[in-house]
Amino acid sequence: MKPVRIIEGRAVPLSRSDVDTDQIIPSDWLKRVERTGFGRGLFSEWRDDRNFILNNPEYSGANILIAGPNFGTGSSREHAVWALTDYGFEAVISPKFGDIFKTNCTKVGLLPVELDLEVTNRFLEAVADNPSLHITIDVERGTVEAPDVELVGKFSLDQFTKYRLLEGLDDIGLTERFLDKIVSYEANRPSWLPSAP
Amino acid sequence: MPQTTPNSNNTNKAKTLAEKVWEAHVVSSSVDEPDLLFIDLHLVHEVTSPQAFDGLRMSGRKVHRPDLTFATADHNVPTQDIDKPVADPISAKQLDVLKTNCEEFGITLYPMGHADQGIVHVIGPELGLSQPGMTIVCGDSHTSTHGAFGALAFGIGTSEVEHVLATQCLPQSKPKTMAVNINGALPAGVSSKDIILAIIGKIGTGGGMGYVIEYRGSTIEALSMEARMTICNMSIEAGARAGMIAPDDITYAYLENKRFSPKAADWEQALDYWRSLPTDDGAQFAKQVELDASALSPYVSWGTNPSQVIPITQVIPDPDSFQDVAQREAAARALDYMGLSAGTAMKDISVDTVFIGSCTNSRIEDLRSAAHIVSGKHVKSGLRAMVVPGSRKVREAAEAEGLDKIFVQSGFEWREPGCSMCLAMNPDKLAPQERCASTSNRNFEGRQGRGGRTHLVSPEIAAATAIAGHFATPEDL
Numbered sequence A: 001m002k003p004v005r006i007i008e009g010r011a012v013p014l015s016r017s018d019v020d021t022d023q024i025i026p027s028d029w030l031k032r033v034e035r036t037g038f039g040r041g042l043f044s045e046w047r048d049d050r051n052f053i054l055n056n057p058e059y060s061g062a063n064i065l066i067a068g069p070n071f072g073t074g075s076s077r078e079h080a081v082w083a084l085t086d087y088g089f090e091a092v093i094s095p096k097f098g099d100i101f102k103t104n105c106t107k108v109g110l111l112p113v114e115l116d117l118e119v120t121n122r123f124l125e126a127v128a129d130n131p132s133l134h135i136t137i138d139v140e141r142g143t144v145e146a147p148d149v150e151l152v153g154k155f156s157l158d159q160f161t162k163y164r165l166l167e168g169l170d171d172i173g174l175t176e177r178f179l180d181k182i183v184s185y186e187a188n189r190p191s192w193l194p195s196a197p
Numbered sequence B: 001m002p003q004t005t006p007n008s009n010n011t012n013k014a015k016t017l018a019e020k021v022w023e024a025h026v027v028s029s030s031v032d033e034p035d036l037l038f039i040d041l042h043l044v045h046e047v048t049s050p051q052a053f054d055g056l057r058m059s060g061r062k063v064h065r066p067d068l069t070f071a072t073a074d075h076n077v078p079t080q081d082i083d084k085p086v087a088d089p090i091s092a093k094q095l096d097v098l099k100t101n102c103e104e105f106g107i108t109l110y111p112m113g114h115a116d117q118g119i120v121h122v123i124g125p126e127l128g129l130s131q132p133g134m135t136i137v138c139g140d141s142h143t144s145t146h147g148a149f150g151a152l153a154f155g156i157g158t159s160e161v162e163h164v165l166a167t168q169c170l171p172q173s174k175p176k177t178m179a180v181n182i183n184g185a186l187p188a189g190v191s192s193k194d195i196i197l198a199i200i201g202k203i204g205t206g207g208g209m210g211y212v213i214e215y216r217g218s219t220i221e222a223l224s225m226e227a228r229m230t231i232c233n234m235s236i237e238a239g240a241r242a243g244m245i246a247p248d249d250i251t252y253a254y255l256e257n258k259r260f261s262p263k264a265a266d267w268e269q270a271l272d273y274w275r276s277l278p279t280d281d282g283a284q285f286a287k288q289v290e291l292d293a294s295a296l297s298p299y300v301s302w303g304t305n306p307s308q309v310i311p312i313t314q315v316i317p318d319p320d321s322f323q324d325v326a327q328r329e330a331a332a333r334a335l336d337y338m339g340l341s342a343g344t345a346m347k348d349i350s351v352d353t354v355f356i357g358s359c360t361n362s363r364i365e366d367l368r369s370a371a372h373i374v375s376g377k378h379v380k381s382g383l384r385a386m387v388v389p390g391s392r393k394v395r396e397a398a399e400a401e402g403l404d405k406i407f408v409q410s411g412f413e414w415r416e417p418g419c420s421m422c423l424a425m426n427p428d429k430l431a432p433q434e435r436c437a438s439t440s441n442r443n444f445e446g447r448q449g450r451g452g453r454t455h456l457v458s459p460e461i462a463a464a465t466a467i468a469g470h471f472a473t474p475e476d477l
Ligand code: SF4
Pocket: B074, B075, B119, B120, B121, B140, B142, B358, B359, B360, B418, B419, B422, B423, B440, B441
């Protein structure tokens, strides 16, 4: 994973709540065994509608997605995160994320930014008014800023996730530091627990 | 049994079921990192695993505990003509890749056609793999199902699948606990599906985010294991990653003599441990929700997220009746997508398809109650109705009882096991605008096929609706 420190750019306002992962990437796309190429499937059913916000050329090239509450609920499919990153998004802002989606984001390096509902709405409006609004997200400080409209939002990540993102650390490697402890835990597991013959 | 809880702290504080299971699985704990949890059982299926196995290969890692990893093919499999090659080449490839990966990494696989194959959340319990006090994960959000046994079971993404394959552990931040207390006798014709739909309607799709829910109370204690699984299954629809129910005699009776259940002296030892798991008196939950089961009636979803539900006797709500702006907008959009208007009586809405299946409601008890309702009657002409058993074992048990004949005589299609029309990755799909009464768990836009319109219901309502042609209860027939 690449380190994630500062994300700068423009945002797309997706003012909908309850955007589930089935909408982010429909199940047809889940048959693929690769990790890349999911960008084309991002919101594919909604993108058929010419008025869908992602089809508005004013927002093309935006790298931040702003959405309503309960973004990424539903299916655990990490393909949803792969679709967002493959399309070019580096951060998603929402007042509330589905738990599994949020975890998946931090494993891949897509930044989940949880802002207050009210602050999110102000960003949604600001970006709807001005598609070229410049936004800066600072992981270390936990801030989202749009100085042109004097908007600032605060978000938090747990300490460990923040450290992993800032350093771009491999999660599995971090767990492997504890191999000794894993082995001694295993030695004490009850023998009646199920295992394959 | 001290060796079962090597890392539990030794304070005498009253603890919840979730806290006990958590503490018994902490491999490493420190102030500035999430706990590292040991995973007792890792279930794998074809859709969320290929990229994880690829990751292992790329980093030169092995599967740390192939003996604690079990795989099956369920999401993609066709439910007809399974003796022929899978027609969709991309599905066929994914099923093939699962087989190759399991062979390469030494993992037990129950492929299509195998006697133990089925939906991953149906086969875990029926093989006795899912037991009280265990940690269970799967690259699938409905892993919460296994919580019905008093296990801490939750869905994970593909990066985490790779993590568990490589280390049999997962770093996890401790979730908060929520008690959902359900008391009272269930009225006739109301099932556990209605309980969970009512809960989601009450707390919303985000209501459980960040929590492990424990379902408690006299109503839950009276339910069978299969009914409990239906409730825990849909915890994720309320935003909770896990749902749990304390193990009791009903749990133990279900588990006794299952293939992977402990036997003889081990059984006694396990029982002793399991009996120590239920939440202690005086243990604190971060949040409490109450539900009076005696006031419930059968529920039907009307919108495109699972909190958009009403009792079957009511009318489609007016979006303007919602206080919250986001909910109001979501309701208006949902009605548009569903092709419904406010004020229409639910029972006046006719359907094109009825789907009985999915990890929520495809077990033998579900099929029995549906068969009982359709027996001697016939599906409304022009309506497509199908039953997809959750596993080969469920299918065989149903056939042994003659349920397949009842369904077929009533005009239902009797299919091979799999996820099928729950998510429409196989050929079983809704056409655009087709309306379906479905016993599955998600009414998201396009979930059962692009443009398809899904209404979530219990098996009883699905069965009655298939006969009536519109939403109906068995009494309406
Ligand atoms: S039946 Fe549906 S919800 Fe259950 S595992 Fe399969 S696709 Fe997921």
